[in-house]
Amino acid sequence: xxxxxxxxxxxxxxxxxxxxxxxxxxxxxxxxxxxxxxxxxxxxxxxxxxxxxxxxxxxxxxxxxxxxxxxxxxxxxxxxxxxxxxxxxxxxxxxxxxxxxxxxxxxxxxxxxxxxxxxxxxxxxxxxxxxxxxxxxxxxxxxxxxxxxxxxxxxxxxxxxxxxxxxxxxxxxxxxxxxxxxxxxxxxxxxxxxxxxxxxxxxxxxxxxxxxxxxxxxxxxxxxxxxxxxxxxxxxxxxxxxxxxxxxxxxxxxxxxxxx
Numbered sequence: 161x162x163x164x165x166x167x168x169x170x171x172x173x174x175x176x177x178x179x180x181x182x183x184x185x186x187x188x189x190x191x192x193x194x195x196x197x198x199x200x201x202x203x204x205x206x207x208x209x210x211x212x213x214x215x216x217x218x219x220x221x222x223x224x225x226x227x228x229x230x231x232x233x234x235x236x237x238x239x240x241x242x243x244x245x246x247x248x249x250x251x252x253x254x255x256x257x258x259x260x261x262x263x264x265x266x267x268x269x270x271x272x273x274x275x276x277x278x279x280x281x282x283x284x285x286x287x288x289x290x291x292x293x294x295x296x297x298x299x300x301x302x303x304x305x306x307x308x309x310x311x312x313x314x315x316x317x318x319x320x321x322x323x324x325x326x327x328x329x330x331x332x333x334x335x336x337x338x339x340x341x342x343x344x345x346x347x348x349x350x351x352x353x354x355x356x357x358x359x360x361x362x363x364x365x366x367x368x369x370x371x372x373x374x375x376x377x378x379x380x381x382x383x384x385x386x387x388x389x390x391x392x393x394x395x396x397x398x399x400x401x402x403x404x405x406x407x408x409x410x411x412x413x414x415x416x417x418x419x420x
Contacts, residue, residue, distance in 0.1 A: 183400055183407045185414050186287060187213040188389055189229060192410030195236060195257045197227040198267035202278045209414040212285040212320070212406070215275045219293055219302055222246045225272035225309060231291070233269070247271065260411065272306070276313040286315060287342075290323040297327040307336050322364060326355070333359060342386060349374065357381040362405070364388060367395065375403050 187210040190201025197216055205213045215227040224247040233240050236255035247269075256265035272288065279286040288310075293302040310319045316338055323329060324344035332339050343361040345352050347369060356363055363378060364386040378385050387399050388408035396416060399407055 181403075183387075183396075183404045184212060185210060185412055185416070186386070186406055186408045188408045188410050189214060189216065192259050192391075193262075195255050195264045195267040196259075197229060197270065198255065199270045199274055199278065200264070200267045202270070202275055206278065206282045206284055210284065211414070212287055213275075213279060214287040214289055214322075214408060215270075215272065216289045216291055217272055217306070218242045218291050220245055220247050220250065223302075223305070225306060226250065227270045227272055227275050229291075237265075273309060273313070276310065276315055276319075280313055280315060285318050285320060287320040287322055289344075290321060290325070290328060292325060297325045300328065300331040303328065303331055304335070307332075307339065310339070326352075329359065329361065353377065357383055362386060364406075364408070367399065370399070370402065370404065372402060379403065 187205035189196035190198065190213060191205040191208060191210065193208070194201035194204045202213055202215070216229040217225055218228050218231060219225055220242055221244055226242060226247065228242055231242055233242065233250070233253055233255070236257055238253040238255060240250055240253065242250065250269045253268060254265065255267045256263065276286055278284070293299070310316055320340045320342055321332060322342040322344055324346070329341060329343055332341055341361055343352070343356050343363050345356060345363045346366050349363060349365050349369065357378070360382060362384040365374065367387040367390055370385065370387055375385055384405035386406035386408065387404050390396055390399055390407045390409050391411045393412070393416065396407065396412055
């Protein structure tokens, strides 16, 4: 009888794990199958079935929002500082990048407007990962035109804005509560836990910092957790078992969630 009970517990535990709700995959900087943060990467992410795509946001010298992780284009073979360059000058550069033993080349910088157009045309949720626009994070002058751009593209209630800056979060909550927000908490998640939960923020945390307690605490407070960056099925399954809500990935594709 005891063996039957133990077997039943194991069976239903495995069964519940296999039917755990699959986390939503977010294409990191588009995806890993093209040059990061370019239109090619975003279109490839759409083709591979992502319902949410991440793009990093910076601003040019002539106040055009572009998608780039770094403040300079060096890492992709360019030589310009984005905040000191105009969009026309940046467009003269052609990028190249080696990713997962593949070489990609030929892409140029993408504007946030172009990224939002790709998302809108394909019913994909854009996640705009904001880099700081000024050393003084209380200077939120760039955020209003960014919200206007999102609105002009018809994505106000769909777009997600991700930032590690509390000043930016509070600006959006005060002035644009219609924008969906995520707070990049990472190693500060315990320190900022009460602050983020008081604002009902979903949080993004590096995968190696996430455990059962982390998930439970946020879920108990009605907040979701986004893990970055997961690129193997083993790590995916571990995060799924923990009950993670979102996963940022370069190389996994959404149909992984249909695998047993």
